[in-house]
Amino acid sequence: MNVSLIWWGLGIYIAVSVFIAFLSRTGKQTNMGAYFLGDRKLGGFVSALSYSATTYSAFMLVGLAGLTYRGGVGALGFELIYLMGVSLIAFFGPRFWIAGKKYGYITPSEMIGDRYQSKAVAIAIAISNCLFLIPYSAVQLAGVGYLLQGVSNQQISFSTGVIIAVILAIVFAYIAGIRSVAWTDSLQSLFMIIGSTLIVLFLIHELGGFTGFFQQLETSHPEMLTVPGNGYFSFLTFIGLTIPWFFFSISNPQVSQRLFMPASLKSMRHMLLGFMIFGLIYTFVSIFWGYSAFLLEPGLDNPDLATPVVLSSSAIPPVLAVIVMVGIIAAAVSTIDSILLTLSSMFAKDVYGNIREDTTDRVQLKIGKFIIPVIALLAYLFAELQLDLIAVLSVASSAGLIVVVPAIFGAFFWKKGTAAAVLASTIIPGALVLILELLQAKPFGLASGLWGLILSTLLFIFVSLFTNAPTQKANEFIDYIKENLQNKKR
């Protein structure tokens, strides 16, 4: 692909999004609630688009397309089961929202800490989230690096791509906090979906329409339409990938924090349904993209390169290719900036705010703003390490975050859960996941996330049975939500 065309595409994208970010600066963001949660007044439309942009990262058109390229239809099943898992919002969303309003929570870890009456819980969850989400952001940054390097035929270096992405993420997060993130996310989600849908329709047309497309697969590569298919998606691999992602909407704080933000439950309803429709379309676009890459350029050793290779091939008009490239970069940046903001709010509120006595909201906001570029720098350094296979690392992060799931279920549904149980069920399985990932070990064929979830559930239940629950808080918290859940429905 022509390098000057790439720079033009990037230039237009950067100019328009920075302009939008500045436009979003309304009102004064002088407190944590305003800067990190938009005063809990986000409308349904922006919430839906921003939630989509935050959830869907470069993983979709690079990693998921790569998985399709490598293993066929199993990739679709994996991603759609994730989408089904977003139904958890229908159950947890209103509970997060009601509790957030009542107690003024800024972060999910603050909520869990308060519910179990333990500062240590809030600190532990915040730190473990950072531990897993910084690599996740790094993977996104690396995705941009590989992409630009690939489409420009090595003329734009890996580091240049990574630096562009990290600076954009910092700018979008910094200008007006969640407000600039939500607005630029909304714009970026449109870049993501419109460009990629157009190009996939174009490719399918070129490959003989939907009928011709599937005929080619059915006759030449029928194994791409079944699981385990060519053997890549064995059942154990499939559940190892899928289960951590199934809980993504409540285990990943950059999305669960969004449950505090809608102005009303009606806005949250629009957010959830809007997201599901966006997700369904974007999933199919990514899968078709992976299949097209497979039909056009079979035989690549590294499936993560499928996307850059197809983008720079002659099958696609250069202008369309640049639009998709910008869409992928937008997907990465819109995920990273939200993670930056969430992690810095957690650091300020849960780590700094709990360790230092008597900090004010103003001081925490200052710390939060200060920490944004620090976290970005860490992600940048991690990205420069250039680790392999994007999908695997992303999943490793979800595997690490999944250990909080039993504590979240307990917070809303089990009055006997205790702080000691939360600590045991997050720290020990979190460490186990880390060790398994470092050793690349899969005992009994089960992936790290599954071990993390099993161990964390067992520890949460058993330790709770032998320690004292914060009964008064548990009753007050769960009963308040129960009462208000009825009232908030028409």
Place this chain on the structure above:
Amino acid sequence: MKEKISAIIIGVIVLAAFIIPFTLLKEVEKWYGSFLFWLILTLIVIVCNTMLIKDWSNEE
């Protein structure tokens, strides 16, 4: 729709999404095999969600 009923329906659909493609549809090497099956299940889940949350009010 009640929460419990929805949770059961969605749970059963998710289980089916794990099991059926690896068993009944294992040999169906066509677009109307696992590919269509997962699409239909997802659409059903979206409809369930729509029904479950249709009463969420605009009270702030």
